[in-house]
Amino acid sequence: MNTLLLAITAIALVVLVALVLRPVQEIDAPEKEEDARISPLLRGINYLLSDEPDLALKEMVQVARLRSEAADVYMALGEMFRSKGEIGRAVRIHQNLLARPDLPKSVHLQAHLALATDFQTGGLLDRALYQYQKALEIQSDHAGALEACLRIREQSSEWLVAEDLLSRLERVRNESYSSHRAYLFSEMARQCFQQDNTEEAHAYAKRALELDESCAPARMVKIELALQENQTEAAEDGIRNLWQHAREHFPLVIPCLLQHESFYHSHGRPLLHDLWHEFHDAELMLAWIEALANIQTTKEAKLCCDEMAFEPRSLRQSLRLHAVLGKDNDAHTRFARQWRKTARNFSCEQCGVEVVEVRWQCPQCHSWGTLHPKSEEKV
Numbered sequence: 001m002n003t004l005l006l007a008i009t010a011i012a013l014v015v016l017v018a019l020v021l022r023p024v025q026e027i028d029a030p031e032k033e034e035d036a037r038i039s040p041l042l043r044g045i046n047y048l049l050s051d052e053p054d055l056a057l058k059e060m061v062q063v064a065r066l067r068s069e070a071a072d073v074y075m076a077l078g079e080m081f082r083s084k085g086e087i088g089r090a091v092r093i094h095q096n097l098l099a100r101p102d103l104p105k106s107v108h109l110q111a112h113l114a115l116a117t118d119f120q121t122g123g124l125l126d127r128a129l130y131q132y133q134k135a136l137e138i139q140s141d142h143a144g145a146l147e148a149c150l151r152i153r154e155q156s157s158e159w160l161v162a163e164d165l166l167s168r169l170e171r172v173r174n175e176s177y178s179s180h181r182a183y184l185f186s187e188m189a190r191q192c193f194q195q196d197n198t199e200e201a202h203a204y205a206k207r208a209l210e211l212d213e214s215c216a217p218a219r220m221v222k223i224e225l226a227l228q229e230n231q232t233e234a235a236e237d238g239i240r241n242l243w244q245h246a247r248e249h250f251p252l253v254i255p256c257l258l259q260h261e262s263f264y265h266s267h268g269r270p271l272l273h274d275l276w277h278e279f280h281d282a283e284l285m286l287a288w289i290e291a292l293a294n295i296q297t298t299k300e301a302k303l304c305c306d307e308m309a310f311e312p313r314s315l316r317q318s319l320r321l322h323a324v325l326g327k328d329n330d331a332h333t334r335f336a337r338q339w340r341k342t343a344r345n346f347s348c349e350q351c352g353v354e355v356v357e358v359r360w361q362c363p364q365c366h367s368w369g370t371l372h373p374k375s376e377e378k379v
């Protein structure tokens with residue numbers, strides 16, 4: 001609401017200045033026209049003061065219509081409509097502005113950016129991209145427009161284009177985004193892997209790890225490739241490297257090991273067994289038990305838990321274990337399972353957002369590799 005009030009006040013000021021500075025012949029205009037110009041403004045301010053921003057907006061639109069030369073008023077109005085979620089009206093305002101033949105070049109850039117933001121807010125990504133492109137034609141090193149395009153390309157999994165935009169952004173800002181690039185390469189590797197293009201998948205995973213050795217998704221693609229190609233030694237190396245360089249995300253690979261049954265029995269299981277006995281990492285053990293229950297049977301999960309002599313040491317750990325091994329009709333089990341489904345297990349080190357499932361890119365601040373597993377959950 002404060003932003004809205006500020007914006008309306010800014011418009012009121014712009015219009016007031018415009019009215020004060022207007023040419024002499026306009027002052028001599030008939031009183032009726034004067035009324036038509038001033039009264040919506042005064043009414044607008046009045047509504048504003050009596051805390052009725054909707055009615056104030058309506059009057060301000062009237063002012064902008066009458067004072068057609070005031071581009072700033074249009075820009076501020078569009079901004080206001082967008083912040084109120086009225087995307088259609090914001091779009092119309094910015095489009096009208098761009099259609100004006102006398103519009104200065106500097107306002108053109110702003111209007112394209114504003115229109116792009118309208119479309120992006122409304123989820124019309126193609127149109128948003130087109131407008132950002134128009135803005136970049138006016139100013140090719142506009143970091144904000146480049147960043148917005150990058151975000152949209154990432155959102156639509158167009159990793160190659162995204163990587164190109166990242167390079168442009170690096171040049172404009174004179175900064176290196178090598179870890180960000182590693183994640184883009186790891187996404188490309190995953191995409192190639194899913195399309196059975198194993199050669200490219202290998203190449204992109206390698207490039208990702210050259211840039212950032214702790215890039216867990218790239219390490220996971222490498223392990224999955226090795227498993228698929230029955231490269232037992234490479235798979236084992238991959239698993240050990242994941243443990244060494246990205247331990248917090250290690251549990252994610254366990255279901256994948258279980259899905260390759262013969263590898264799991266010959267190499268995977270002994271490896272997990274060794275890691276457990278050496279490090280006593282509860283996250284590893286719980287992920288193992290959960291994966292066994294999901295992919296094999298609850299009985300297997302229980303056997304593993306007993307054999308490894310696993311004892312939960314916190315409320316969170318005991319809830320996770322109970323969700324898997326508890327009796328089906330038990331109220332505690334029901335609670336534990338509900339908690340397991342909805343517990344936010346990962347939080348972003350940049351913006352603090354918490355999510356249920358792992359993500360490599362933060363859904364809120366869009367940083368890469370900043371979501372880490374939470375060790376303790378308030379229950």
Ligand SMILES: [Zn+2]
Pocket residue numbers: 348349350351352353362363364365366367370
């Ligand atoms: Zn974040």
